[in-house]
Amino acid sequence: MSAQRRGPSPERLHITLPPWTDCSGVAIRLDVGAAVSREARDEVRRAVAEEHLATLPDQATWIWSDGSAEGGVASGGSGALITLPSGEERTTRTPAGAVCSSTRAELVAMRAALEEVQQLEDATSATPLVLCTDSQAALATLATGAGEQRTTLGAEIWRLLLAAPDRPTWLQWVPAHCGLPGNERADELAKKASSLPQAAAPVDVRSLTKAVDRAASKAWRDRWPDSFFRRIMRDRFPTPVLNETREDAVNVHQLRAGHWGLSTSYLHRIGRHPTPTCQQCEDLKCPAALCLVCREEADTPEHVLLHCPCLAGMRLRLFGNIHPDATRLRDGGAVAALARGCLRHREPAGYGRP
Incomplete structure (x- = not known):
């Protein structure tokens, strides 16, 4: 009997970063300084964000990353726009998995962008790095620290962030869909990436478990009798x-x-x-x-x-x-x-x- 073809194995975190890892060179910001509500007009949210971004280094490698998932649970796509200090632009598009959360898609986009930057620069580079994303959940996951990551993805991102120990790094949240050019381009890249083949993209255990839970829950609700x-x-x-x-x-x-x-x-x-x-x-x-x-x-x-x-x-x-x-x-x-x-x-x- 021939063996059945299987997809990639779920990711598991086997080795964590030590809790004494120095993360002081990485600043993670979950706001843009001033309070801005989601109900505020686009131009107001954009103005507040631009005012805060202007305080970050201009001569730096800038990354705008975004993730997309159908219904927030499937067909993950990750995209990023990278602008080097010279003004040269690079883009990444990566499938995030057939079963994928929006947060995971965002983290996949960060990892792909950081890997691209690592190939462009050497490990001793001290060029500042600014990474902007509209996912507070993804940043909150990383903000727990390098030694507190519970997934392979989170640990790999921290390894990439710490690969150049002398590089000052900022991970910055920005409001979504308010007209920030970098964020809009990253969003387009992520949506296009969701249509890429997903077969080779690994599935993490958390996303897989949640998918099973959703499927079982839906099957149970579908069997509810017609009633009040x-x-x-x-x-x-x-x-x-x-x-x-x-x-x-x-x-x-x-x-x-x-x-x-x-x-x-x-x-x-x-x-x-x-x-x-x-x-x-x-x-x-x-x-x-x-x-x-x-x-x-x-x-x-x-x-x-x-x-x-x-x-x-x-x-x-x-x-x-x-x-x-x-x-x-x-x-x-x-x-x-x-x-x-x-x-x-x-x-x-x-x-x-x-």
Whole structure:
């Protein structure tokens, strides 16, 4: 039997840099000095970034690197623009892997650019180096230090940064998509690199593990039955119910799951709310299953949260609409408020919590 063809083995870090490695020659900056929000206009973000970049050495080797990954998880592409002190430009384009995160693609771009610079200059070069990237996550990974890297990629980047011990080096974050020429060109290179053959690009264990987790999670969500819960969540996981009591949290999860332990229809179905005419049944049209607040239909979770006319005012305040889409019920606080409102309406008529 012929052996099956396999792709490149996942990368594993076997040898780390010693914790006493001197990293003082490398400055890593995760901001551009002044606070600038993502919502600010492009020209504002660009002006702030350019003002800060002007404080860095002009006569230096400048690298603009960027990474791209389809959906942030696949078909990684890495690109970099290198400008030498002479004004000469070089570019790199590198596939980052069929399974790849955006952060990994960014780190692959840095490594490829630093390798290119190493080939152009000797190990004794003291020419300053400035590397600009729009990935704070990638820089934060490197900022933990040379001896704290947990991946082969991170360790290799630090080895390249320290290859010329007398070289002053800056790793600088810049805002993305605001018109910085170097960043825009690196972005184009990364997108083009994502279409390169990925077969030879190694996959790191972290990306591979996350890919398996995503695939298993999607397969599980695809098997969810057609239900009220699926109408609310679609293909998302419910988030923890924060800032509510345990009783409220239980009500939220039960209501969204479609089985509320405090509904009259549920209690009648299990024999906890009998009437002289019907001791127990599963008929939602049975008078014993009707909503105790409006008496129009059975108080199923869908009725309580979306249809009960007595809670229309509360839905209007919470959602801006008395007939909100079911997906608005992802808000645990709103569901808890509707549950409390329903129970308060029941209390004056003598129907408190069973």
